[in-house]
Amino acid sequence: MMAVSKIFIVSPVHSIIVSQSYRNDTSATCIQDFVQKLKQVATLLPHFVSNGVHFYFIRRNDLYFVACSKTEMLPVMVIEILSRIYHICKDFCGVVSEASLQANILLVYELLQEIMNEGYMQLDVSSKIQPYIQSTAIIVHKEKSTVKDLTSRAFGIDQVTSQVSAANRPITQTARSSDGKGFYVDVVEKVVATIAADGAVSNMQVNGSIIVRNFLAESQQFKMVLNEDLVIAEPKAKGYGSNVQLDGCSFHECVNHEEFEAHRYLLFTPPVGEFTAMTYSSSGELCLTQPFTLRLFVAEREAGSRDVNVVLRLTSNYPPNIVASKVSVRVPVLSSIASISSKLSADNQASEFSKRESSIIWTLKNVPGKTECMADFRLNNQGSTMVTRRDLDPAILDFEISGYTCTGLAIRHLKARGKEKQKQQQQQQQQQQQFFVRCVTVSDSYLLRTF
Amino acid sequence: MENLSIDYILRELSSMKIATDVPRCRHCLSKVLQLCSSIVAQDLSPFLPPVVNLMAHSDLLIKKSACLILTKVSECKSELFLLAVNTLLKDIEDSNPTVRALSLHTLCAMKHATFVEHRYSSVVKLLSDPSAYVRRAAVMSVVTMYHDEKSVSKDAVVVNRLYELVRDDDPLVVVNCLTVLEEILESEGGVVLSRKMVGYLVKRLESFTTWGKAYVMKLLQKYKPKSEEEILDLMNVLDPFLDNNCATISLYTLQFFLLLIKDLPDFKDDVFLRCQKMFLGVFTCGNSELISCFLDYLQKEHKPDKNAIQKLFADHYKVVFCKQKEPGYLKIQKLKLLVELIEEENFTAILEELILYSSDRDPQVSICSIGCLKRLVLEWPGVSTQLLKAFHKLLRSERNHVVSNTLQVLVTFSPETLKNLSEVSTQLCLIAQKMSDAEAVVAVLYLIGQFELDNADSLDVIEEFINKFSELDVKVKTQLLMTSFALFCKQPAMFQPILAEVIDLCMHDDDCDLVYQAKCYFSVLHTDAQTAMKIFC
Numbered sequence: 001m002m003a004v005s006k007i008f009i010v011s012p013v014h015s016i017i018v019s020q021s022y023r024n025d026t027s028a029t030c031i032q033d034f035v036q037k038l039k040q041v042a043t044l045l046p047h048f049v050s051n052g053v054h055f056y057f058i059r060r061n062d063l064y065f066v067a068c069s070k071t072e073m074l075p076v077m078v079i080e081i082l083s084r085i086y087h088i089c090k091d092f093c094g095v096v097s098e099a100s101l102q103a104n105i106l107l108v109y110e111l112l113q114e115i116m117n118e119g120y121m122q123l124d125v126s127s128k129i130q131p132y133i134q135s136t137a138i139i140v141h142k143e144k145s146t147v148k149d150l151t152s153r154a155f156g157i158d159q160v161t162s163q164v165s166a167a168n169r170p171i172t173q174t175a176r177s178s179d180g181k182g183f184y185v186d187v188v189e190k191v192v193a194t195i196a197a198d199g200a201v202s203n204m205q206v207n208g209s210i211i212v213r214n215f216l217a218e219s220q221q222f223k224m225v226l227n228e229d230l231v232i233a234e235p236k237a238k239g240y241g242s243n244v245q246l247d248g249c250s251f252h253e254c255v256n257h258e259e260f261e262a263h264r265y266l267l268f269t270p271p272v273g274e275f276t277a278m279t280y281s282s283s284g285e286l287c288l289t290q291p292f293t294l295r296l297f298v299a300e301r302e303a304g305s306r307d308v309n310v311v312l313r314l315t316s317n318y319p320p321n322i323v324a325s326k327v328s329v330r331v332p333v334l335s336s337i338a339s340i341s342s343k344l345s346a347d348n349q350a351s352e353f354s355k356r357e358s359s360i361i362w363t364l365k366n367v368p369g370k371t372e373c374m375a376d377f378r379l380n381n382q383g384s385t386m387v388t389r390r391d392l393d394p395a396i397l398d399f400e401i402s403g404y405t406c407t408g409l410a411i412r413h414l415k416a417r418g419k420e421k422q423k424q425q426q427q428q429q430q431q432q433q434q435f436f437v438r439c440v441t442v443s444d445s446y447l448l449r450t451f
Numbered sequence: 452m453e454n455l456s457i458d459y460i461l462r463e464l465s466s467m468k469i470a471t472d473v474p475r476c477r478h479c480l481s482k483v484l485q486l487c488s489s490i491v492a493q494d495l496s497p498f499l500p501p502v503v504n505l506m507a508h509s510d511l512l513i514k515k516s517a518c519l520i521l522t523k524v525s526e527c528k529s530e531l532f533l534l535a536v537n538t539l540l541k542d543i544e545d546s547n548p549t550v551r552a553l554s555l556h557t558l559c560a561m562k563h564a565t566f567v568e569h570r571y572s573s574v575v576k577l578l579s580d581p582s583a584y585v586r587r588a589a590v591m592s593v594v595t596m597y598h599d600e601k602s603v604s605k606d607a608v609v610v611n612r613l614y615e616l617v618r619d620d621d622p623l624v625v626v627n628c629l630t631v632l633e634e635i636l637e638s639e640g641g642v643v644l645s646r647k648m649v650g651y652l653v654k655r656l657e658s659f660t661t662w663g664k665a666y667v668m669k670l671l672q673k674y675k676p677k678s679e680e681e682i683l684d685l686m687n688v689l690d691p692f693l694d695n696n697c698a699t700i701s702l703y704t705l706q707f708f709l710l711l712i713k714d715l716p717d718f719k720d721d722v723f724l725r726c727q728k729m730f731l732g733v734f735t736c737g738n739s740e741l742i743s744c745f746l747d748y749l750q751k752e753h754k755p756d757k758n759a760i761q762k763l764f765a766d767h768y769k770v771v772f773c774k775q776k777e778p779g780y781l782k783i784q785k786l787k788l789l790v791e792l793i794e795e796e797n798f799t800a801i802l803e804e805l806i807l808y809s810s811d812r813d814p815q816v817s818i819c820s821i822g823c824l825k826r827l828v829l830e831w832p833g834v835s836t837q838l839l840k841a842f843h844k845l846l847r848s849e850r851n852h853v854v855s856n857t858l859q860v861l862v863t864f865s866p867e868t869l870k871n872l873s874e875v876s877t878q879l880c881l882i883a884q885k886m887s888d889a890e891a892v893v894a895v896l897y898l899i900g901q902f903e904l905d906n907a908d909s910l911d912v913i914e915e916f917i918n919k920f921s922e923l924d925v926k927v928k929t930q931l932l933m934t935s936f937a938l939f940c941k942q943p944a945m946f947q948p949i950l951a952e953v954i955d956l957c958m959h960d961d962d963c964d965l966v967y968q969a970k971c972y973f974s975v976l977h978t979d980a981q982t983a984m985k986i987f988c
Contacts, residue, residue, distance in 0.1 A: 001633075001634055001637075002630070002666065002669060003630075003634075008488075016488045017488060018488055019488050023598075024598070025598075043778065043779050043780050043813075043815065045743065045747075045780050046739075046740035046743050046744055046780075047743075047744055047747065056744075057740070058738075058740045059740070074699060074702065074703075074748070075744035075747065075748065076698050076699055076702055076741065076744045076745050076748055077665060077699040077702075079738070079740045079741045079744050080697060080698060080699050080741065081662070082740075083738060083740075083741065102485060105481045105484050105485055105488075106477060106480065106481045106484065106512060106515075106516055109484060109516070109519055110512075110515060113515075113519070113556075117556070117587070117588065117591040117627075118591045118594045118595060120591065120627065120630050120662075120666070121660070121661075121662035121663075121666075122587065122623060122627075122660075123623075123660070124660060124661060124662060125660075132549055132584070134510075134511045134512035134515065135477075135512055190737065192772070192774055194772075194803070194804075194807070196803075202800065202803060203769055203772060203800065203804075205769060205770075207735040207737065248728070248731075250696065250728065250732055252696065253696060279732070279735065279736070281735050281770075283769060334849050335849055336849070390844055390847070391847075391849075393807075393810070393844075394807060396775055444737075444774050444775075444776070445773070445774035445775040445776060445777075446775075447775060447807070449803075449807070
């Protein structure tokens with residue numbers, strides 16, 4: 001039997017937001033069981049058994065999407081189902097947060113009833129569910145901190161940098177609040193890298209995806225042209241060169257990629273809502289340039305003092321016209337460090353010392369390409385042992401660069417193919433404004449080893 | 452925050468105006484739903500009268516929500532249910548398919564006798580509904596009915612109708628029929644899969660929804676083809692599903708293939724190779740929970756095929772590397788897989804990775820990683836400089852759990868292996884003074900006995916332990932005795948007074964075993980010290 005018994009959503013403070021029961025084979029108390037477990041066990045596995053009930057959960061935006069079943073199901077399947085449910089909620093509600101789910105509770109229940117019946121999956125595509133949904137979404141904007149708003153107004157600054165990361169900004173909001181139309185393409189690249197102490201790249205890979213969010217009323221075929229010099233090759237067969245070299249890629253089922261081999265373009269008729277048209281990966285240092293080079297130096301302060309100086313030097317390697325919006329460097333230190341003092345190279349930087357986590361955090365805002373930033377930290381050491389480079393391992397770099405892809409992959413051209421040519425020409429200008437193509441490179445795990 | 456009290460909402464809902472004010476009514480209903488999910492064991496029966504009234508409302512959303520609330524209060528008893536049944540029965544005749552499906556669903560979800568008596572006729576009627584949406588719901592309602600009265604599965608009308616609907620035009624109806632038949636006929640072995648039926652399902656497989664494909668693929672696993680030719684035919688047709696965007700479909704297809712080729716083991720490697728892209732794809736998708744469950748599945752279900760799976764990852768081991776932000780449980784699973792994948796070529800890279808996580812903030816990750824390092828030391832003779840570096844670093848770590856775990860791993864090595872690690876030993880005396888947990892102290896004392904250390908330092912350490920002897924754990928006392936003895940064997944002149952003192956202390960201890968042991972050492976040394984030293988060293 002492959003039926004889910006209940007699905008419920010638990011808020012960050014462990015209250016139940018929504019609970020939908022599909023079958024009566026598990027008791028109502030099992031929801032409380034899960035919450036208890038959540039409170040007691042520090043690291044809960046995504047699939048576990050408690051009192052004879054199987055629980056499966058995913059954690060998204062601090063919310064837990066939980067399913068339970070009487071008999072064991074393939075955990076991979078339930079996790080995929082929950083991920084799907086999360087995406088459908090995102091398509092319909094715009095943002096998935098406690099507040100937005102509470103506000104849209106009727107909508108969420110409607111969705112849950114259409115997605116499953118008797119614990120078996122029914123419809124799972126937003127566009128197919130849409131006709132059966134009566135509610136209209138209530139858009140909940142992310143809560144802004146009032147203090148920050150006040151200061152910006154007090155100084156007469158109108159433009160405030162958005163608090164939300166570009167990589168996970170809820171696009172649906174703008175689409176829904178304006179005319180309800182729009183077509184968005186995001187190229188998101190996540191960088192995983194480990195840099196050895198001598199600066200050599202010991203591991204570097206990029207996982208990229210082209211995410212399409214489609215809110216156009218009528219379905220049209222789209223043609224998306226990628227870099228013409230794109231090469232797909234085994235990691236070993238790669239060479240130097242400025243062209244885009246990928247290890248491999250896969251496509252969403254609605255994407256026709258017959259012409260991709262020869263002409264590097266994709267044809268697709270997008271379903272309504274969000275989907276990932278293409279995912280790709282690339283690895284090796286030959287074809288990827290590091291967006292940043294981070295160096296770390298340790299200098300002894302003076303004889304007789306146990307304090308040390310740690311100098312961080314961050315060089316940005318991307319083109320000068322591109323600006324990384326958020327960059328932060330986190331360096332772990334010994335717990336014997338009592339305090340730090342810092343000297344930073346520019347005003348847009350800040351440093352923070354967390355005694356609890358024993359780490360220094362250096363944050364930089366708006367770092368333009370081809371520049372160098374420096375930070376000089378003096379660590380006040382109260383322990384008996386000397387601080388050396390190996391005590392600062394590993395430094396973690398976090399960044400977000402919009403308008404830049406690490407692999408160089410770009411969408412050269414995006415065009416809607418209407419059936420009637422005339423109509424297309426008329427609409428072209430209008431539509432051109434409705435397409436939004438963005439690229440962003442974010443760090444997934446970027447480590448600098450210090451010894 | 453708006454007032455959420457029951458009385459307030461009840462008053463709102465009962466007022467006459469509410470029926471005409473649709474947005475207000477929707478809002479109130481959503482408050483009721485928030486109530487019933489947020490507070491457990493909340494008695495919602497007071498809401499029954501207004502809710503039953505609203506079930507007949509012309510607004511579809513209000514109707515839907517009212518029905519939902521009704522199913523949530525299905526346990527209580529009320530005369531109002533009769534009214535509700537009437538509304539539902541009227542709605543089953545409605546011209547709107549959504550209303551028909553909704554009312555049937557609600558009717559079946561209610562346990563009360565007034566609802567149950569109308570169930571059967573309504574389900575049978577709607578199984579032949581012109582709308583696919585209603586048929587889907589009707590098919591699923593059979594399961595609900597079955598769980599209340601098992602006799603349905605013997606009912607020829609329903610079962611035959613379901614078998615007929617397997618040939619329905621709507622793919623979802625087909626899948627629903629199959630899953631329902633499989634469940635209600637469980638005692639008889641589920642759906643009968645003839646060769647013809649399998650052929651039909653395979654042909655339609657492409658038209659099913661993602662989950663439909665998964666359910667059907669699972670179902671197909673029951674089928675056993677008669678000839679090798681048929682097996683190959685099936686494999687040819689189903690081959691594309693091995694590499695699907697949905698991991699579930701791929702895994703079920705893989706399971707099916709492995710069953711098919713049970714007697715054709717030569718194909719096994721090829722089948723796994725076809726899954727390679729999907730396997731690697733899971734790791735790059737960024738869904739931690741999925742990766743974790745996937746790894747868990749590989750560990751549990753495919754133990755015999757371990758080698759085949761390792762081959763898939765061999766060239767792509769970097770995909771498995773941990774990411775900083777991943778949850779601890781996933782890091783542990785990944786590290787365990789990585790250590791399986793280790794080979795001559797990737798040794799350095801994987802070792803680096805293990806070293807990196809051996810001092811992780813999460814104690815569990817650190818233990819796992821150190822455990823993996825231990826395996827490497829044992830399985831790869833000739834300790835590399837990197838490993839030495841790793842142990843150096845680990846012992847220097849200021850997190851006590853890291854040091855403690857490292858010591859416990861070091862203890863398990865044979866004396867030969869330890870010789871290679873002798874550089875590490877310089878820090879031991881320092882650590883011995885710092886550590887507090889018994890396990891770690893035992894380990895460090897043992898190691899002090901094993902390594903050729905600077906005697907003055909060891910002497911200091913032992914003396915320090917003697918000074919606080921009464922506070923020590925029994926395990927530590929025992930180890931102290933053994934270490935002193937080992938040191939005495941190496942440097943009799945220097946350690947004799949110390950040993951004497953330790954033996955004396957132990958002989959006056961409360962623990963019988965310890966006293967006995969101390970006496971044993973004493974008598975042995977007393978009888979023939981030279982031979983004793985030869986035996987013990």
